[in-house]
Amino acid sequence: MGVISKLAASNLFYRKTKAIVSILAVALGIILVTVLVGLADGTLNEYANRIERIGADIILQPPGSSALFAFSGGVLPIKLKGKITLLPGVRIVSPVLMTAGAKVKDAVVLIWGIDAATYDQVGVGIKILQGRMFQGQYEVVIDTVWASSKNQKVGDTIELLGKTFNIVGMRMAGDSGRILVPIETLQSLMSTEGKASLFLISATSASAVQPLVARLKKEFPGYNPIISATYTQALIDNAMAFKQFVIVVTALSVVVSFLVILLAMYTSVVERTKEIGILKAIGAGKVFIIRAILLESILLTLIGVGSGYGLSYFTKIWLNHIYPSLTVDLTWHRMLMAGMWAMAGGLIGSLYPAIRASRLDPVETMVFE
Amino acid sequence: MSAPDFILRTIDLIKVYRSGKVDVPALQGVDVGIERGEYVAIMGPSGCGKSTLLHLLGGLDHPTSGKVFLDNIEISSCSDGQRTRLRRERVGFVFQRFNLLPTLSVLGNLEVARAIHSNGAMMVPYGRLREMLVLVGLESKMRRKPSELSLGEQQRVAIARALIHQPAIVLADEPTGNLDTTNSMNILRLLQELNRTLKQTIVMITHNPEAAAVGHRIIEMRDGKVVSGATSRAPAVIP
Numbered sequence: 001m002g003v004i005s006k007l008a009a010s011n012l013f014y015r016k017t018k019a020i021v022s023i024l025a026v027a028l029g030i031i032l033v034t035v036l037v038g039l040a041d042g043t044l045n046e047y048a049n050r051i052e053r054i055g056a057d058i059i060l061q062p063p064g065s066s067a068l069f070a071f072s073g074g075v076l077p078i079k080l081k082g083k084i085t086l087l088p089g090v091r092i093v094s095p096v097l098m099t100a101g102a103k104v105k106d107a108v109v110l111i112w113g114i115d116a117a118t119y120d121q122v123g124v125g126i127k128i129l130q131g132r133m134f135q136g137q138y139e140v141v142i143d144t145v146w147a148s149s150k151n152q153k154v155g156d157t158i159e160l161l162g163k164t165f166n167i168v169g170m171r172m173a174g175d176s177g178r179i180l181v182p183i184e185t186l187q188s189l190m191s192t193e194g195k196a197s198l199f200l201i202s203a204t205s206a207s208a209v210q211p212l213v214a215r216l217k218k219e220f221p222g223y224n225p226i227i228s229a230t231y232t233q234a235l236i237d238n239a240m241a242f243k244q245f246v247i248v249v250t251a252l253s254v255v256v257s258f259l260v261i262l263l264a265m266y267t268s269v270v271e272r273t274k275e276i277g278i279l280k281a282i283g284a285g286k287v288f289i290i291r292a293i294l295l296e297s298i299l300l301t302l303i304g305v306g307s308g309y310g311l312s313y314f315t316k317i318w319l320n321h322i323y324p325s326l327t328v329d330l331t332w333h334r335m336l337m338a339g340m341w342a343m344a345g346g347l348i349g350s351l352y353p354a355i356r357a358s359r360l361d362p363v364e365t366m367v368f369e
Numbered sequence: 370m371s372a373p374d375f376i377l378r379t380i381d382l383i384k385v386y387r388s389g390k391v392d393v394p395a396l397q398g399v400d401v402g403i404e405r406g407e408y409v410a411i412m413g414p415s416g417c418g419k420s421t422l423l424h425l426l427g428g429l430d431h432p433t434s435g436k437v438f439l440d441n442i443e444i445s446s447c448s449d450g451q452r453t454r455l456r457r458e459r460v461g462f463v464f465q466r467f468n469l470l471p472t473l474s475v476l477g478n479l480e481v482a483r484a485i486h487s488n489g490a491m492m493v494p495y496g497r498l499r500e501m502l503v504l505v506g507l508e509s510k511m512r513r514k515p516s517e518l519s520l521g522e523q524q525r526v527a528i529a530r531a532l533i534h535q536p537a538i539v540l541a542d543e544p545t546g547n548l549d550t551t552n553s554m555n556i557l558r559l560l561q562e563l564n565r566t567l568k569q570t571i572v573m574i575t576h577n578p579e580a581a582a583v584g585h586r587i588i589e590m591r592d593g594k595v596v597s598g599a600t601s602r603a604p605a606v607i608p
Binding site: 002003006007013275278279280284285286288362363 | 427429453460461464471473477482484485486530531
């Protein structure tokens with residue numbers, strides 16, 4: 001370790017409380033980016049994966065919608081199903097109505113209204129682990145994650161959208177909604193009779209998928225047919241709000257790092273005015289002083305970033321423990337980006353104190369107490 | 370009789386500070402010359418301009434008018450950067466309050482000084498640190514922090530730091546001002562030893578006549594002027 005690094009490290013840990021508070025504040029910026037964006041990322045990916053894992057070939061969404069628009073309830077007329085079914089290359093079409101905003105047992109849950117007969121054939125099908133598929137109007141099938149997080153089992157009842165439902169089956173988690181109900185029931189409860197959120201379409205063969213997408217675009221101008229395998233990317237590409245959210249959260253993190261390091265280094269320079277004056281008196285040039293201050297801030301930010309990474313993982317584990325149905329995606333590139341922005345914020349924040357320190361007059365600082 | 374070999378020389382040095390709208394003269398035409406290998410004490414009452422003169426001699430400040438020559442270089446007309454380089458290469462400072470870096474050990478303080486003085490063409494060998502610690506008798510305490518040392522020991526570290534780059538001149542601003550009698554005597558003995566054995570030029574500010582007596586010459590100042598100090602004499606022997 002170089003002498004300036006040693007000086008920077010010793011200065012940093014000389015005032016432990018200030019160092020710890022600054023490190024935690026930088027870490028908070030990292031957590032803001034990684035966990036909040038990871039949560040948004042995870043929710044999007046989780047949603048996309050749920051649709052991809054169904055195994056349908058094409059997802060057809062309403063005109064002018066982004067991929068994310070499908071969250072918002074029923075806007076597609078069910079009667080389109082007949083027209084789609086008649087197109088060449090179509091094997092089966094299954095409508096889905098979904099609601100993401102329903103609060104069940106104090107948690108927001110993804111409820112899917114499906115047509116059991118077509119849904120079972122459009123993809124890989126529904127694997128019931130316990131009980132059976134719903135048959136009656138107020139019967140539901142729940143997935144294993146929901147069952148364990150809410151301590152629910154087959155035979156129990158739950159309140160959904162103001163009605164009491166019997167849990168008649170439990171299936172493996174992974175695709176579609178956490179709770180499946182008959183589409184007609186959900187339409188009735190959401191007052192969207194005859195409407196769906198999207199259509200799941202299965203083609204007659206793999207080679208029929210691309211021509212079918214082209215045909216759907218031609219037959220239903222403005223509608224948004226997406227190949228299931230590319231759904232995740234389409235979802236992210238179209239989610240403008242998500243991108244803006246990422247920018248805002250990242251900017252917040254940079255501002256937090258900038259202000260924290262600015263304040264920490266500024267107070268540090270003021271506290272050490274005499275010390276800096278002595279260094280200048282014995283011959284330290286401006287570059288030496290600036291390097292020492294910048295190194296200290298880089299060290300502070302690096303520890304903050306590292307702590308932020310650790311605390312982000314801890315937060316993810318804690319969130320998964322408290323809310324098992326939440327997905328937080330901590331990706332290395334997102335974490336790297338958060339770290340780099342925090343470093344940039346820290347570096348910029350320390351520039352002014354460093355330059356100020358380098359310009360201190362040694363004679364004036366000698367009498368500073 | 371040969372011409373004096375001045376390492377430091379001032380010509381009609383004037384320094385005026387501005388306090389609000391009032392000019393406060395700190396130095397009023399000071400002419401002093403310090404010869405190579407001399408040990409000179411500057412004495413005088415508070416406010417007579419001793420510290421101002423020391424700052425100008427060391428290139429920490431620039432005069433209102435007049436000239437300062439350090440090793441035949443006129444530092445009074447140098448830029449801040451040039452004066453910093455001259456301090457780094459040719460001047461060693463010892464302060465009344467020691468001014469060690471509290472976060473670093475004794476060795477760490479010397480390492481920082483070495484890093485500063487090794488800047489540019491000059492390179493202080495690492496072995497010089499141990500030599501200095503042996504010289505000031507603190508080799509066994511080199512891992513200690515300044516707060517774990519006595520005041521006298523802290524001042525010895527400051528002296529080691531000032532000598533690390535073998536400066537042309539050591540400028541000491543009341544180096545015993547914060548010390549008790551025993552520690553003061555030890556520091557004065559050390560400075561005298563450095564001057565005698567290494568021919569180190571030393572300029573020391575002091576209030577204490579006994580401390581001033583250990584030098585070859587005493588320059589007395591009053592009201593920003595030198596009132597006496599031309600004659601050399603035998604330094605006092607420290608008991």
